[in-house]
Each structure stands twice: as structure tokens, then as C-alpha cells.
Amino acid sequence: MRSFLLFLHLAGVIIWVGGMFFAHFCLRPVAAEQLPPAQRLPLLSAVLGRFFVAVALAVAVILASGFASLKLTGFALAPLHWHAMSGLGLLMAGIFAVIYFRLYPRLRAGVAEADWPAAGAAMNRIRLLVATNLLLGGLTLAVATLGAYLVP
Numbered sequence: 382m383r384s385f386l387l388f389l390h391l392a393g394v395i396i397w398v399g400g401m402f403f404a405h406f407c408l409r410p411v412a413a414e415q416l417p418p419a420q421r422l423p424l425l426s427a428v429l430g431r432f433f434v435a436v437a438l439a440v441a442v443i444l445a446s447g448f449a450s451l452k453l454t455g456f457a458l459a460p461l462h463w464h465a466m467s468g469l470g471l472l473m474a475g476i477f478a479v480i481y482f483r484l485y486p487r488l489r490a491g492v493a494e495a496d497w498p499a500a501g502a503a504m505n506r507i508r509l510l511v512a513t514n515l516l517l518g519g520l521t522l523a524v525a526t527l528g529a530y531l532v533p
């Protein structure tokens with residue numbers, strides 16, 4: 382059971398953090414370099430729409446499998462770095478909720494109305510929050526895997 386939960390947990394983490402890495406470092410810079418706003422913003426909005434559905438699912442799986450395995454061990458007995466991972470994971474999920482429920486609808490509305498300044502502003506805030514979550518994701522990975530050595 383524990384291994385199955387860990388499998389689900391890590392599958393979710395790979396999709397979320399790997400997807401953010403690809404979007405931030407590969408897709409967006411090339412789209413910004415090669416396409417004008419009227420082409421770039423509809424493309425990014427459509428790509429992010431698909432990615433965010435996968436992330437919403439991944440976040441649900443990560444939180445459910447993470448808390449289920451914490452419960453198996455017992456919250457009081459769990460090592461400190463597991464609690465740190467949970468805190469960081471909840472923070473990342475909160476940031477994703479802001480992106481998905483507040484900023485992404487603005488990007489979609491801007492694209493639908495061909496209002497490029499509004500769509501561009503929403504996209505810029507999404508980019509900053511995705512970069513923040515990418516940093517936090519890297520930190521959470523370090524805490525999860527190296528935490529036992531860092532905090533004896």
C-alpha cells in the first residue's frame with residue numbers, strides 16, 4: 382500500500398514540476414521570441430488550459446496520497462521533513478489555485494475579446510506564479526529527499 386501511494390505521489394509530482402519546467406524554460410521563451418501577441422497569447426492560453434487540467438488532477442493525487450501515507454505512519458510519528466514537505470505542498474497548491482481560478486480566466490477572457498494588453502498582463506502574472514511554484518517545487522523535492530540528512 383505504501384509503495385502504491387508513493388508511486389501515485391511521485392507520478393503527480395513529475396507531471397506537475399516537469400510540466401512547469403517545460404512551460405517556463407522551453408515553451409514560453411520560444412513563443413515570446415517567435416510569435417506576436419495575437420498569435421502567442423491564444424497558443425499559450427490553449428496549451429495552459431490543457432496543462433492546468435492535468436495539474437488540478439495531479440495536485441489532488443499528490444495531496445491525497447501524501448496525507449494518506451502520513452496517516453499510515455501517524456502524524457505525530459512522521460519525521461519533521463515530511464511535515465515541511467506537507468506545508469510547502471499546501472503552499473504550492475494554494476498558489477496553483479490562484480493561477481487556475483483567478484488568473485487563467487482573465488487570460489482566457491482577454492484572448493476571447495482579442496484584448497492583448499489584458500491577456501498579456503494576466504499571462505505575465507501567471508508566468509511569475511509558475512516560476513514561484515517551480516522554485517518551491519525544487520525546494521520541496523530537496524526537502525523530501527535530502528531532509529532526513531539535513532535535519533538529523
Ligand code: HEM
Pocket residue numbers: 383384387390394398443444446447448450451463466467468469470471473517518519521522525526
Ligand atoms: C500536502 C502535500 C504533501 C504531503 C502531505 C506529502 C507527504 C509525503 C509523505 C508522507 C511521503 C513519504 C511516503 C513514504 O515514504 O512512504 C512523501 C514522499 C515524497 N514526497 Fe511528498 N507530500 C506532499 C507534497 C509533495 C510535493 C509538492 C513534492 C514535490 C514537489 C513531494 C515530493 C515527495 C518525494 C520526492 C517523496 C519521496 C521521498 C523519498 O522516498 O525519499 N511531496 N510525501
